[in-house]
Amino acid sequence: MTRTAPTDTASAIAAGDRRYETAVRCGFNQRFVSDVDYISYPRTTADVVAAVGTAVADGKRVTVRSGGHGYEGTGSTEGGVLIDVSVMTSVEYDPSRRAFAIQPGAKVGEIYRELYKRWGVTLPMGECIDVCIGGHLVGGGFGPLSRRYGAIVDYLCAVEVVVVDAAGQARAIVASDDPADPHHDLWWAHTGGGGGNFGVVTQYWLRTPGATSEDPGQLLPPAPTTWRNGYLMWPWDKMTEQDFVRILRNYGTWFERNSAPGSRETNLTAFFCATHKSSDVITVGSLIDDDVPGAREMTNEFFDAVCEGVEVEPSVRTSDEVVSWLYHFTHTNRADHTGLGGSRFKLKSAYLRKAYTAEQIARAYRHLDTEDPRKIFFMFIGYGGQVNAVAPEATAVAQRSSILKGAYLSSWWDPAEDDHHIANLRALYQDVYADTGGVPVTNDANEGAYINYPDRDLADPEWNTSGVSWSTLYYQANYPRLRKVKQRYDPRNEFRHVLSIELPEEQRRSSA
Ligand SMILES: Cc1cc2nc3c(=O)[nH]c(=O)nc-3n(C[C@H](O)[C@H](O)[C@H](O)COP(=O)(O)OP(=O)(O)OC[C@H]3O[C@@H](n4cnc5c(N)ncnc54)[C@H](O)[C@@H]3O)c2cc1C
Structure with missing residues (x-):
């Protein structure tokens, strides 16, 4: 496979670029450093769809990174493309969903700050301010307020994910906690199913379960002072x-x-x-x-x-x-x-x-x-x-x-x-x-x-x-359901790492 890369250097850093070493080494655990053809830095969901689509069309492996704070190299890889969403950082209130829309590159510390200063609310997240919500939430993040308020996944009401279908086409799907949503299972898989398994998360929406208010200050737990x-x-x-x-x-x-x-x-x-x-x-x-x-x-x-x-x-x-x-x-x-x-x-x-x-x-x-x-x-x-x-x-x-x-x-x-x-x-x-x-x-x-x-x-x-x-x-007992979601939303196993959700047995055998 040749090492080709997009020519737009504002959105991608290729092997050989003087920034490359820093870009691959920005993870927390230096035992795992990516060796990829290039690192892609999308800024919008459309950019992610394009970046994933290009990588898949070129036959390159796709790996996802938000904050690079994974401990075991699941967000770094050898070969292919690293899609790094760390510049997608917005934290906003979305009135159309009565929920807080948070992009995956938002750091935990920034989320605490934004939610507190603008609305006086908070989330039961972790303690390291540089961890990004991209990997933190989908992995089931918890923190000092979890005994009081629960796990962060308990607040997830919708998620936008860029997935790849059986034909290799990338597309963005919004999946919600509404049981009538045809993509309800994809939402469920993101309430703790682990990062790098189904696609690239481009946005999370969060709200206290059952909250009915129109006032954003009432839609997440109050922050301590x-x-x-x-x-x-x-x-x-x-x-x-x-x-x-x-x-x-x-x-x-x-x-x-x-x-x-x-x-x-x-x-x-x-x-x-x-x-x-x-x-x-x-x-x-x-x-x-x-x-x-x-x-x-x-x-x-x-x-x-x-x-x-x-x-x-x-x-x-x-x-x-x-x-x-x-x-x-x-x-x-x-x-x-x-x-x-x-x-x-x-x-x-x-x-x-x-x-x-x-x-x-x-x-x-x-x-x-x-x-x-x-x-x-x-x-x-x-x-x-x-x-x-x-x-x-x-x-x-x-x-x-x-x-x-x-x-x-x-x-x-x-x-x-x-x-x-x-x-x-x-x-x-x-x-x-x-x-x-x-x-x-x-x-x-x-x-x-x-x-x-x-x-x-x-x-x-x-x-x-x-x-x-x-x-x-x-x-635990949730694994069979996670495999079914994997089969439906990542049938080609494009998103995989050393501990990723496996396709069901039959499909693994037929694609082997
Ligand atoms: C110093 C330190 C302190 C920590 N403290 C806590 C804590 O208090 N509480 C707690 O619960 N956890 C804690 N963690 C663990 C942390 O929650 C996980 O390591 C988390 O997965 C890191 O997310 P990330 O996006 O920063 O890392 P990454 O390495 O970028 O991602 C981790 C995994 O998620 C995948 N991923 C990342 N972004 C996306 C995306 N947008 N879409 C799909 N998959 C994605 C990656 O492929 C990788 O498999 C801590 C970790 C560190 C290093």
């Missing part, structure tokens, strides 16, 4: 296995008790973060809208519960950091709140229906308490609450009974160290899930993994010995 952060920290040099187990058990069981939809405590969310002992402290952070009556008391009740029976004194205990909500959610530090941007990276995920057992926590602890320094850490982030008020089949986010999301991470800079750090992370995760084939197979304690934190190891029988496929871990 002030925000209270609290921290508990323990220095590693004082920590014992017994106390570590106790802290994480206390933390998890608090979420077991306090995650019923609509309950007072779902106003509060939190994270538990433990690094390897060579690098930092063990932290529990709490986050709450300070406009909620009793926010400080709730924070302290939560901290008391986490500390119950723990012998090691925290070196920090504070519940008094109160800041402007908008400032906090859009501060530039939050572009990379994990401090990992620009590095090489591996992440694994898990949904937790229950707190880990003491045995699981002890196993995890031993990977952090080694004499050799390891660049690994894990976090458990508050979930449940309003998220669990929605049925598993109502959207493509099937996980509707978990109380925490787990993220296991490693980051480093030197490519020569890839195998070493990945091996350490794999060993940790495999040990925690030793009783279920090395992965969080759904049972009364686990609910699979999160597709926005993708991990190609789940598709590798060396690391997933459970006999449960990666697709079931991510999509």
Whole structure:
């Protein structure tokens, strides 16, 4: 295949262009850098239709990127064309749909800012301000307001997608949550079916389900005005296995008790973060809208519960950091709140229906308490609450009974160290899930993994010995329906990556 590219350099950057290296390297995880014929930068839906149509007609593979914050290279590729929609950034109110129309290149931080300043409303999105809604929403994004307001997909009322039909023709379709819409299934697939599977999203429309007002200020949840952060920290040099187990058990069981939809405590969310002992402290952070009556008391009740029976004194205990909500959610530090941007990276995920057992926590602890320094850490982030008020089949986010999301991470800079750090992370995760084939197979304690934190190891029988496929871990019982949508809207499998929705068996065989 020859490496041809459009001649319009304002809308495409070809291999050989001096901007090319920067353009392919703008993703979050430097382990995955595209090597494509050219990168296309459409500005309108019509541009996307033209760009996709040209690529397909030329027999080139098509890959989609919005914010480049995918963790596992699903938005980067070898060969073909990278369609980068990061310049499609508008956030507007669309009176014709009584909904907020948001283009895929809009960054989470910009969306918070626009929605707050113009209408006083918000969405339960994630914490990294540079993540784009393009990949974030379709992957089932969540954030500090999700226990109170649900997952972002619960607000999706319509989506515009550029798809490719069996004849190779590209066209834009608007699909809505109206069950009578002939494209209703395409809407459903975008409520958590994962990015890069069906076509290129060119616009999302969002509104609170059931909202009837004509006033945009009433059509999404009200944004908080002030925000209270609290921290508990323990220095590693004082920590014992017994106390570590106790802290994480206390933390998890608090979420077991306090995650019923609509309950007072779902106003509060939190994270538990433990690094390897060579690098930092063990932290529990709490986050709450300070406009909620009793926010400080709730924070302290939560901290008391986490500390119950723990012998090691925290070196920090504070519940008094109160800041402007908008400032906090859009501060530039939050572009990379994990401090990992620009590095090489591996992440694994898990949904937790229950707190880990003491045995699981002890196993995890031993990977952090080694004499050799390891660049690994894990976090458990508050979930449940309003998220669990929605049925598993109502959207493509099937996980509707978990109380925490787990993220296991490693980051480093030197490519020569890839195998070493990945091996350490794999060993940790495999040990925690030793009783279920090395992965969080759904049972009364686990609910699979999160597709926005993708991990190609789940598709590798060396690391997933459970006999449960990666697709079931991510999509549970919703996977067969997602495959049908794939068959209808991407019958040629033009949109594919290492963890993409597969065509149904029959079709895969006949097109093989
Ligand atoms: C530092 C950091 C912090 C994060 N914090 C959170 C968090 O708080 N909460 C949370 O839920 N998630 C979080 N995430 C995960 C994030 O939601 C996902 O990585 C998300 O998919 C990134 O979207 P993107 O458009 O920026 O990335 P991309 O890499 O551009 O896209 C990710 C995937 O979506 C596909 N895609 C992108 N745009 C489109 C489109 N327009 N149409 C169709 N497919 C598309 C891509 O092909 C790729 O497969 C975080 C990620 C990072 C790196």
